[in-house]
Amino acid sequence: MRGTKRSTQALDNPLAEQAIEWMVLFRSGEATPEDYQRFSTWSAADPRHAQIWARMQGVLQRSFAPIREVNSRAPGQVEAVERIVLRPAASPTRRKVLRGALMLGAVGVATGILANRSMPLAALRADLHTGTGQRKSFTLPDGSTLVLNARSAADIDFSPALRRVRLHQGELIATVAADAARPFVIETEHGTARALGTRFLVRREPEQSLALVLEHSILVRNGSQEQVLQSGQAAYFNRDGITRVTEDIRSKAAWADGMLVVNDETLAEVIATLRTYRKGFIRLSPAAARLRVLGAFPLDDTDNVLRSLEQTMPISVRNFGNLLVMIDVR
Structure with missing residues (x-):
């Protein structure tokens, strides 16, 4: 149980993706002396980098045996992935395959993979939480409402003097009931957004948080600074x-209506959103990640979104059962 928890935390760690990219490069046989120098610089830049590298190296030593156990419940899906993984190293798809295999290996235990993709295990400890592909509305004791996007988690801390919501991951939209005696605050590790009106969005990202005012106004604080945002305005905030x-980014709240509205964003940003709505893994090549996207897509049908992207963009989308999708430029 402890091993599963540690592996799941490794997957949730945003630095894990960077470690995986380094592993893919080194195992591809294409790394140059300059690449090893860049890795040395990256590893020394932050103690967490060396720690996540060591952890990811360790979990890769685990076999695929636990994953095969999943096959008894989902016949054919795991074999499809393994056949691709076991192709000869000379195959032109080897580099993409390594990315997918490393992502699977990072969890270490098959049940951990499936459970974490369905519901972030760390979120289960929160007062309010949603799983992959879920949106849910909650009514708070004061009559306010919170709508949580997929894979989100928050704690409620109401006292006679303050109404506080701690957003641990994901994003939410708050519609605030009036109470002059008790301010209403959404808090993340990057700062706070205090309601001065009725409706606003807060999204927690790894390095910063986003506040977007949908009605009236809010006060954003990061500790040493503060700014008032009016309806339609938005700001990113962190300790810096x-x-x-x-x-105008009010379209970022369209998820509450089940839509993903994209206005000249990178494919990487689009896929990051789709990952919160899809239980399988999506691997995206660096070249494809840089492409720009414009459009509106239904969040509750990620297969349809991927088909639409493939039809309208110079990309190929390869499905290996429901467990893995690989996207690259054509």
């Missing part, structure tokens, strides 16, 4: 500062 968003 508060940065206003110059364009």
